[in-house]
Amino acid sequence: xxxxxxxxxGSWGSFYSHRVQLALHLKGVKYEYIEEDLENxxxxxxxxxxxxxxxxxxxxxxxxxxxxxxxxxxxxEVWKANPIMPVDDPYERAMVSFWCHFVDDKxxxxxxxxxxxxxxxxxxxxxxFHQNLMFLEKKLAVNGTKFFGGEKIDxxxxxxxxxxxxxxxxxEVSGVKLIDPNSFPHFITWNQSFLEFEQVKEVIPxxxxxxxxxxxxxxxxxxxxxxxxxxxALILQVFKWNPKSRCLLSAFQELDSKSSSKVxxxxx
Amino acid sequence: MAGEKGVVLLxxxxxxxxxxxxxxxxxxxxxxxxxxxxxANKxxxxxxxxxxxxxxxxxxxDGKPVCESLVIVQYIxxxxxxxxxxxxxxxxxxxxxxxxxxxxxxxxxxxxxxLWKLKGExxxxxxxxxxxxxxxxxxxxxxxKYFGGESFGFVDVALVPFVSWxxxxxxxxxxxxxxxxxxxxxxxxxxxxxxxxxxxxxxxKKVYEFVLVLKKRFGVE
Numbered sequence: 184x185x186x187x188x189x190x191x192x193g194s195w196g197s198f199y200s201h202r203v204q205l206a207l208h209l210k211g212v213k214y215e216y217i218e219e220d221l222e223n224x225x226x227x228x229x230x231x232x233x234x235x236x237x238x239x240x241x242x243x244x245x246x247x248x249x250x251x252x253x254x255x256x257x258x259x260e261v262w263k264a265n266p267i268m269p270v271d272d273p274y275e276r277a278m279v280s281f282w283c284h285f286v287d288d289k290x291x292x293x294x295x296x297x298x299x300x301x302x303x304x305x306x307x308x309x310x311x312f313h314q315n316l317m318f319l320e321k322k323l324a325v326n327g328t329k330f331f332g333g334e335k336i337d338x339x340x341x342x343x344x345x346x347x348x349x350x351x352x353x354x355e356v357s358g359v360k361l362i363d364p365n366s367f368p369h370f371i372t373w374n375q376s377f378l379e380f381e382q383v384k385e386v387i388p389x390x391x392x393x394x395x396x397x398x399x400x401x402x403x404x405x406x407x408x409x410x411x412x413x414x415x416a417l418i419l420q421v422f423k424w425n426p427k428s429r430c431l432l433s434a435f436q437e438l439d440s441k442s443s444s445k446v447x448x449x450x451x
Numbered sequence: 452m453a454g455e456k457g458v459v460l461l462x463x464x465x466x467x468x469x470x471x472x473x474x475x476x477x478x479x480x481x482x483x484x485x486x487x488x489x490x491a492n493k494x495x496x497x498x499x500x501x502x503x504x505x506x507x508x509x510x511x512x513d514g515k516p517v518c519e520s521l522v523i524v525q526y527i528x529x530x531x532x533x534x535x536x537x538x539x540x541x542x543x544x545x546x547x548x549x550x551x552x553x554x555x556x557x558x559x560x561x562x563x564x565x566l567w568k569l570k571g572e573x574x575x576x577x578x579x580x581x582x583x584x585x586x587x588x589x590x591x592x593x594x595x596k597y598f599g600g601e602s603f604g605f606v607d608v609a610l611v612p613f614v615s616w617x618x619x620x621x622x623x624x625x626x627x628x629x630x631x632x633x634x635x636x637x638x639x640x641x642x643x644x645x646x647x648x649x650x651x652x653x654x655x656k657k658v659y660e661f662v663l664v665l666k667k668r669f670g671v672e
Contacts, residue, residue: 234554234587248546250553257546273529274515280522285503318503 187244189214192228194221196396198346199251200239201387205341206255208386210262252283255338267338282322282331283342290315291346297361298353298401309361316367319343323369329376336380344377348390352397356405458483461497461509463490465661467560467612468520469508470651474608475524477647479531521552524608537605551591551598552609558584559613567623567662568671578624585632592638603645611648614639618655619662 191207191214193200207214219228219238231240231247241248241257248254259267269275293315296308322331331339354361364371377383378390387393460476460483462469476483488497488507500509500516510517510526517523528537538545562584565577588610592598598606617628617639629636642648 243543246543248543248550250550253546253549253553256549257542260542260545273526274512274517276529277517277522277526280525281517281519284519284522289504 190217190242191215192217192219192225192231192240192242193238194219195388196393197221197238198349198393199237201345202251202341203239203241203254203258204386205345205383206258206267206338207262208382209265209267209336210258211264212258212262252287252342255283255341259338265335267332267336267341269337279331279338282319282339285315285318286339286342290319294349294353298357298404305359309359312361313366316362316370320367320370323373330373330380336377336383340373340377344374344383345387347374347377348393349397351390352394352401355394356398356401455514457513459486459511460484461486461488461494461500461511462507463488465653465658466507467616470612471520471608472508472510472523472527473651474611474647475527475537477651478535478537478603478608478645479527480534481527481531521556521609524605528605536602537599537608539599539604548599548605551588551606554584555588555606555609555613559610563613563616563620566620567666568669570671574624578626581620581624582626582631585628585635589632589634592634596641597638603642607642611639611642612652614642615652615655615658619659622659623662 189207189212191200191203193204193216195218204216217225217227219225221238224236228238228240229236231242232249235249237249239249239251239254241254243257243261248257255267268279290312293308293312297305297312300308326333328334330336331343336344350361353359362370458476458481460469460472462473462485464487473485486496488494490507493505497507497509498505500511501507501518504518506518508518508520508523510523512526512530517526524537538548558580562577562581566574566581569577591606595601597603598610617636621627643652
């Protein structure tokens, strides 16, 4: 069993980081938090997570663990106080694990499609998002409890709750109602309870701040222009191919690739 | 099926995800009933037990379904914990195993699918990513007998079904896994010495024939 200091490389705006911070806080684990600049990642982060080069990374002793769901299970297995997964019940543990992966692989994927598309494509993505969210809505309705974990939050609450501010951000920027309280009453109530949960308030920045941050990233996505080869050809024609336009063209291409990576680093 | 005792597996013969579950069940000597599914015409049973993804594999244990292959393999490991543990007991080693199994899920099947589905630049990109992924896995394997060390473990179960797909990937992508990652190929051969693996994996030529059928269906020449 590993021992020693606990460090967390994270980013204040990353809800994947929030997941781990919340779990550590729930279990009363003392740790050192290291804020990473996602556009200028530290050598430590890159050496601790050479495969994905992302936050969060938990370092226990000098042993790194990456990928938020993997970290959450590790934290739960090492620090037994306030379990976030059912103890001693393989089936119930499998169910929590299944739903956590569903949130990341299916639900969030359909949301990402919605924010990156428009018109008919966006409407289809939203429809798919609604179908996915309905599974969680029904789960809450059937459970009849405050959280997925009962009276206390569990791993599914953590995984679904951290990052839920993105839905509000999308609604405020796009003007599209994503989560209708009439269709998803239990989800709306659950989300409110999650945000008001004492340890959540102590760890995660206020919802208004997170929504504003998400909105700025979303506006960046919307305002981002990809200079396709056709546009570049048009620019060349307009400037009649002289040395000045060549510099301008290079500048556009560099701007395009830089803004791509910046946007990608902060997106859900 | 609710209330029925026993283990049933809803699966598809060539699915590497289904094969993970079959290998795990055999390693644990669990008796089960195999039910082949027609994926072009999904059964009511499959849709009932996996309404979320509508996919195989689905393990139904005493009437209760478990979906998603790595979730199922962990469940099998935890429920039948008395024999052949697949995940190590140390939490850090468990986390490491889960990390690499997750990496395999994110990379191998996706790159492999793009290898046979795409042409030109898309195919070349997929090939490059596949080789990079396999090299990273080779680095993780190192000189060990298995990813699990001396024992066949969780990461071995996660990756080994794709060994029977290497021939299809190589033929579609025009490269050699043995040339790029000889240790992975040697590891694959060691795994094939285990009955659970050799009795589960399909012949690579048969897998390739299946890929050709898929290519035709998707209109990829």
